[in-house]
Amino acid sequence: MKSKGLDLNDIFESSSKDFSDSEKTLIEKAYTFSQKAHENQKRNNGEPYFNHAVEVAKNCASLGADAITISGALLHDTLEDTEATEEQILENFGEEVLFLVSGVTKLGKLKYQGVERHVESMRKFFIALAEDVRVLIIKLADRLHNIETLEHVRSDKQKRIAVETIEVYAPLAGRLGMGKLKGLLENLAFPFAYPNEYKETKGLMDELVPESLKLVDSIKNEVEEILKSFSIEASVEARVKHTYSLYRKLLKYNMEKEKIHDIVALRILVKTVADCYQVLGLMHMAWKPVPGRIKDWIAVPKPNGYKSLHTTVITPGGVVEIQIRTQEMHLDAELGIASHLVYKEVTTTDKIPQKQQRAWLTQLKELSSLVESIDDMNELKLDFFNHRIFVFTPKGDVVDLPEDSSPIDFAYAIHSDIGEKIGSVKINRKMASIDTILKNGDIVEIATNKNAHPTHKWLEHAKSSFAKRKIRHYLESNNDTNIGA
Numbered sequence: 001m002k003s004k005g006l007d008l009n010d011i012f013e014s015s016s017k018d019f020s021d022s023e024k025t026l027i028e029k030a031y032t033f034s035q036k037a038h039e040n041q042k043r044n045n046g047e048p049y050f051n052h053a054v055e056v057a058k059n060c061a062s063l064g065a066d067a068i069t070i071s072g073a074l075l076h077d078t079l080e081d082t083e084a085t086e087e088q089i090l091e092n093f094g095e096e097v098l099f100l101v102s103g104v105t106k107l108g109k110l111k112y113q114g115v116e117r118h119v120e121s122m123r124k125f126f127i128a129l130a131e132d133v134r135v136l137i138i139k140l141a142d143r144l145h146n147i148e149t150l151e152h153v154r155s156d157k158q159k160r161i162a163v164e165t166i167e168v169y170a171p172l173a174g175r176l177g178m179g180k181l182k183g184l185l186e187n188l189a190f191p192f193a194y195p196n197e198y199k200e201t202k203g204l205m206d207e208l209v210p211e212s213l214k215l216v217d218s219i220k221n222e223v224e225e226i227l228k229s230f231s232i233e234a235s236v237e238a239r240v241k242h243t244y245s246l247y248r249k250l251l252k253y254n255m256e257k258e259k260i261h262d263i264v265a266l267r268i269l270v271k272t273v274a275d276c277y278q279v280l281g282l283m284h285m286a287w288k289p290v291p292g293r294i295k296d297w298i299a300v301p302k303p304n305g306y307k308s309l310h311t312t313v314i315t316p317g318g319v320v321e322i323q324i325r326t327q328e329m330h331l332d333a334e335l336g337i338a339s340h341l342v343y344k345e346v347t348t349t350d351k352i353p354q355k356q357q358r359a360w361l362t363q364l365k366e367l368s369s370l371v372e373s374i375d376d377m378n379e380l381k382l383d384f385f386n387h388r389i390f391v392f393t394p395k396g397d398v399v400d401l402p403e404d405s406s407p408i409d410f411a412y413a414i415h416s417d418i419g420e421k422i423g424s425v426k427i428n429r430k431m432a433s434i435d436t437i438l439k440n441g442d443i444v445e446i447a448t449n450k451n452a453h454p455t456h457k458w459l460e461h462a463k464s465s466f467a468k469r470k471i472r473h474y475l476e477s478n479n480d481t482n483i484g485a
C-alpha cells in the first residue's frame with residue numbers, strides 16, 4: 001500500500017480516533033480508488049497528485065474527522081480532475097461520501113474576484129456548510145495543503161490564492177472555532193498576500209519577541225512552584241502570538257506597538273473548571289491584575305465557543321497576559337466545530353436525507369447563534385453574516401436573505417423570472433401576503449402568474465439590493481405604465 005513516501009498509516013496516525021474495521025476498510029478503499037484515479041497526474045512541484053489527496057485526508061484526520069469525511073477527502077478531486085464518475089463513487093462509497101465529494105467539487109468552482117464576489121462566495125460557503133459541515137472541513141483541509149505548497153504555484157496566482165485564504169477561508173475556520181487551522185492558514189498566506197505588511201510585522205516580532213519571551217519565562221518557574229504547592233496539576237507554557245494576528249492587532253491600535261501586551265502570553269492548562277478559577281485567584285495573589293483586563297470567557301464564552309480565563313498581571317519585569325483553561329477547552333479552541341459536530345452528530349451511516357436534515361438544522365441553529373453576536377469579534381469583513389436570515393424552499397434548499405426580507409426578495413433570489421411573475425405566496429404552507437416579513441427557518445413557496453409583474457409597491461417591500469435593482473430596472477424599462485399598480 002505504499003505510494004512515494006505516503007501511505008495509509010500516515011492517515012490513521014494523524015487521527016486520535018480508533019476506527020472500526022469497517023471504517024478502516026472504507027478509508028482503505030477510498031485510498032486505493034483515489035490512487036488509481038490520480039495515477040500519472042502530477043502537481044506543480046512534480047510530486048504525484050495523489051500525495052495531495054493523502055495530505056488533505058491527513059489534515060482532516062488531525063482535525064478529528066470521521067471515516068466518511070476522510071474517505072471524502074481522499075476522493076475530493078476525483079470528480080473534477082479524473083475520469084471517475086459520480087456513479088462509481090456512489091456505487092463504491094455510498095450516498096454520504098458522494099454528497100461530500102460533490103459538495104467540495106461545487107465549492108471548488110468559487111474563486112475570489114474582489115469584494116462583491118467575495119461576499120457571494122462566502123454566502124455560498126455558508127449554504128454548503130448548512131447542508132453538511134463536513135464539506136467545509138474537507139475544503140479547509142484542502143486549502144491548508146494548497147497554501148502549504150503555495151511556493152510552487154505561479155506567482156500571479158499565489159497572491160490571489162493567499163488573499164482568498166485570508167479573506168474567505170481563515171475567517172470561516174475562525175467562525176467554526178477552529179483556532180489552530182485559522183492560525184495556520186493566516187500565517188502561511190500572510191507573506192504571499194501582503195508581503196510588505198508581513199515584512200514589517202515580522203521585523204517587529206524579531207524586535208519584541210525575545211524580550212517578551214524572557215519576561216514570560218521569568219515568571220513561568222514561579223507559576224509552576226505556586227501550582228505545585230497547591231497540588232494543582234497543570235501544564236504551563238509560553239505561547240507566541242501568530243504573525244498575522246499581531247498584524248491585525250497592530251492595525252486595531254493604529255500600529256502603536258506599546259499597546260500590545262500579549263505578543264507572548266503564559267498559558268496554563270488544568271484539569272477542571274474549578275482549577276481554572278483557583279489558578280486565577282492564585283495568580284492575582286502573586287501579582288496585581290490590570291483592572292479591566294480580567295476576562296471570564298468560561299462563564300460567558302465567546303460567540304465562536306471559545307472558553308478561557310484571561311488576565312493581565314503586573315510583574316516586576318512588566319505586564320504579562322495569562323490564559324487559564326482546561327485541556328478540554330484548549331482542544332475545543334484548537335479544533336472547534338470539527339471536534340463537536342464531526343464527532344457527535346454525524347458518525348452513523350444510516351440513510352441520509354432525514355438524518356442529514358437533522359444534523360444540518362442543528363448546525364444551522366448553532367451557527368445562527370454564532371452569527372448573532374459577531375459584533376464582538378472585530379472582524380468587519382464578516383459583518384454581512386449579521387442581519388441575515390435563512391429560509392427554505394419547499395424542497396429544503398437554503399436561501400439566505402437580508403433581515404426583514406419579504407417573499408419578493410426570496411422569489412428574486414431563486415430566479416429573476418420567478419421574481420418578475422409572483423402570483424401568490426405560501427409561508428409554512430399557509431397563504432401569505434407578498435409583503436410579509438420573513439423569519440429564520442420559514443419555508444417559502446412562490447406560485448408564479450404569467451400576468452403578474454413588478455410594481456412600485458414591490459419596490460417598497462423589497463429589501464435586498466438585487467431584488468430592488470431588478471424591480472427598478474423593470475419599472476424603468478416599462479416606463480410609467482405600472483405606477484400605482
Ligand code: MN
Nearest residue numbers: 052076077142
Ligand atoms: Mn484539492
